[in-house]
Amino acid sequence: EPEVTQTPSHQVTQMGQEVILRCVPISNHLYFYWYRQILGQKVEFLVSFYNNEISEKSEIFDDQFSVERPDGSNFTLKIRSTKLEDSAMYFCASRERDRGLYSNQPQHFGDGTRLSIL
Amino acid sequence: KQEVTQIPAALSVPEGENLVLNCSFTDSAIYNLQWFRQDPGKGLTSLLLIQSSQREQTSGRLNASLDKSSGRSTLYIAASQPGDSATYLCAEETSGSRLTFGEGTQLTVNP
Numbered sequence: 001e002p003e004v005t006q007t008p009s010h011q012v013t014q015m016g017q018e019v020i021l022r023c024v025p026i027s028n029h030l031y032f033y034w035y036r037q038i039l040g041q042k043v044e045f046l047v048s049f050y051n052n053e054i055s056e057k058s059e060i061f062d063d064q065f066s067v068e069r070p071d072g073s074n075f076t077l078k079i080r081s082t083k084l085e086d087s088a089m090y091f092c093a094s095r096e097r098d099r100g101l102y103s104n105q106p107q108h109f110g111d112g113t114r115l116s117i118l
Numbered sequence: 119k120q121e122v123t124q125i126p127a128a129l130s131v132p133e134g135e136n137l138v139l140n141c142s143f144t145d146s147a148i149y150n151l152q153w154f155r156q157d158p159g160k161g162l163t164s165l166l167l168i169q170s171s172q173r174e175q176t177s178g179r180l181n182a183s184l185d186k187s188s189g190r191s192t193l194y195i196a197a198s199q200p201g202d203s204a205t206y207l208c209a210e211e212t213s214g215s216r217l218t219f220g221e222g223t224q225l226t227v228n229p
Contacts, residue, residue, distance in 0.1 A: 004161075006161075031215075033215075033216075033217075035217070042219045042220070042221055042222075043162070043207065043209075043217075043219040044219070045216035045217060045218070048215040048216060055215055056213060056215040056216055058216065091161055091162065093162075104149070104150060104167070104169050105167075106152055106164040106167040107152065107164065107217060108164055109154070109161045109162040109163070109164070110161050111160055111161040112160075112161050
């Protein structure tokens with residue numbers, strides 16, 4: 001069964017450094033998402049992306065964050081200058097488009113990247 | 119602001135028991151309600167999605183229901199097995215994009 005693939009599985013970075021988290025969504029999916037889960041807390045929405053632009057972002061997704069779909073397969077999340085509080089598990093998700101303007105298909109998640117900021 | 123609450127936070131049952139996990143949401147303008155399973159250190163596995171126009175969805179031993187008027191969803195697991203042990207998350211979708219998650223119910227099925 002097709003799956004969302006995320007790399008690396010674990011990233012350790014010094015505070016203030018830039019980090020790029022990578023995702024390969026399921027191939028025929030057109031909607032892409034990033035979520036994060038701080039240890040012991042709820043999964044939180046960061047951003048959604050469709051048709052090569054951000055369709056929605058949360059209050060967490062400030063100017064330090066950016067997303068990109070550099071080619072036909074990858075979807076990346078960049079954190080420009082990491083902070084200690086950015087330590088979390090970051091999940092990428094994708095979803096198939098329905099025939100209508102809005103998709104009622106489920107979001108499919110990757111296994112996540114554990115980001116540790118020192 | 120949407121809030122999603124799951125009760126109980128943890129549940130331990132003997133193998134073979136039928137069980138119900140509860141999810142409450144505050145925003146009645148719901149598009150979809152999605153149930154996930156999360157194993158330790160792993161991602162989220164989609165179990166069932168219920169559209170706002172639907173009342174329930176079934177997959178194997180799992181049955182999820184949705185009551186928009188009361189703001190509740192339940193996940194029923196029949197004949198539980200040790201392999202069902204995991205954290206179960208429900209998530210509400212309202213804006214057509216983001217999922218708002220509950221805290222999860224940690225289920226342990228004892229052999």
